[in-house]
Amino acid sequence: MWDYTDKVKDHFLHPRNVGEIENPSGLGEVGSLSCGDALKLSIKVENGIITDARFKTFGCASAIASSSALTEMVKGMSVEEAAKITNQDIANSLGGLPKEKMHCSVMGREALEAAIASYRGIILPMAQGEIVCECFGVTDLEIIQAIKESNLRSVEEITNFTKAGGGCGKCEDRLREILQATVNGLPVEPRKEEKVRRMTTLQKIKKIEEVLAREIQPTLQKDGGNIELVDVDGDFVTVSLRGACASCQASRTTLKEYVEKKLREQVIDTLIVEEAKP
């Protein structure tokens, strides 16, 4: 159960300005069905003043409430004033939002930006950034703006505000880089090539072959057996036992207690050695 303020509940249960303006002066559409929330905001501008604003929202209670509150806020404002509205303003007007739901207020601000841009006939730079979070299609420019606007200080906060990192979580390191650079007032460096953190499969194969040839094969050959490398898939090393080893009752023990142990010691300690199926 989310702890919503009475204002959120009021805007959710009695939303204001639902609908679409025919022939709007500006139209902002953000979010998508797959993301779980989306907002279509249309505004009417007369003599530089926003005279009407309407919304359609797909999303949870706080998404609907944020949209409703936003339309109330902008009505009567000049376009210049409206352009200064931040997501925090939207959240404040609702008496605050649960931290996990702050992205709903960010969605409101983004839709407003998009509507104003469409009124002014300009294209927003946001969409042109580098896609950092592929699950929710969030760009680095959007993330940097959220960090600055809401003074974000952790990856978790970035996720709460922009949803970036809330899906598979693969972009967490990149989010940390962007956060660090932005907080320190530095420009964000373009994404570096995937760093070599672990051994590549090729490196593993070479190392495994080396250990097999240097230590394991000579030992097994003494007992009239031998071993061959069949495949390496991730941490799974498939081998085939030959000669005396192939029919030896203790082959499984040899494999686990000797071969696997040696390879773990000398190559990488996560390896799992398995015998090839006949």
Next chain:
Amino acid sequence: MNCGSDQVIYMDNNATTRIAPEVVDAMMPFLTDCYGNPSSMHTFGGQVGHAVQDARQAVAGLIGAEPEEIIFTSCGTESDSTAILSALQTFRDNRHVVTTRVEHPAVKSLCASLTSMTGHKHRVTSLTVAADGTLNLDQYRDSLSDDTAIVSVMWANNETGVIFPVEEMAQMARERGILFHTDAVQAVGKIPINLHDNAIDFLALSGHKLHAPKGVGVLYVRKGTPFVPFINGGHQEQGRRGGTENVASIVGLGRACQLAAETMEEENTRVRALRDKLEKSLLATVPKARLNGHPTQRLPNTSNISFEYIEGEAILLHLNKYNICASSGSACTSGSLEPSHVLRAMGVPFTAAHGSIRFSLSVYNTEEEVDFVLDKIPAIIAELREMSPFWAPEKMKQAGGDVS
């Protein structure tokens, strides 16, 4: 604290259930006068020990087991962890586990952690499900290998109610010398289970899903199955689970199992009829509503319906306004930003996954309640759809494209 339980329409029984009044009555003496330790030598404690034994008998009776095959635990999750980790410790060389993509987090998260435990790295096969949430037994057979230590497959899915053929699957595992565990938390008490007749080695159940209190569970371990305790300590539960018994809850669970045996038929007739009425009416009266899960291979109490183009949390909060309790698989309710892993595994499109609502009934529900819910839902759905930017285009498409 007054929770207003007399006003709510509770259709969230797969989350937890009301404690049966009979269960509370059975428990009361053990929360007041009968506070002895069941392990004590004196009569005062010993009689409490007898009550625990009676409860063990009652639990065994409901699932067709022997009393000594019943281990009381703290919850279903503990039972699941105990079973799976026991098997892995028994067969240390067998580093393969078979499970499904739609398990409860109790099993899913544990299995996910197995792949990264240093020094005991395990391979986990997570079986996929079809669009109706059912498993493919050929895929299952192929997944079993010589180094598989244990299979863990839920008896019935908590979100969709889909029932898996665990008895057949357990038999296939046994033929390969592989242990079989089932998380039967949702199935026990709702459908007949007889462990005498099948090859299941471990079974987990949870008290609070069948009208007993929270904080008590059971792990069934078939006689002769190798077992390594999860919690070591005193000699309680014959040394298989240390820790002083949660006596009152255990007694309550025993009573709840007796009641479940008595209401099993009602669950499968009257409750099923209520569920069917709710489901059929919603699917008939609400456009673009779809059932998630197999229509018949399913628990009698569960219905998971998607209302397309709207979001589940919003529906739940509107239902909440009328004191109707249900749950949703939408992102906003799953505690993450993505919709339920069960619906995603079934390939439910995003248009529908976010708008899924699970109704789960119990013997305490009435026809009046179902009628009340049926009366309220269509308007809620219509109101939220009017607000959805995706609904108007869909409505036009329907009006224009589907004239028949």
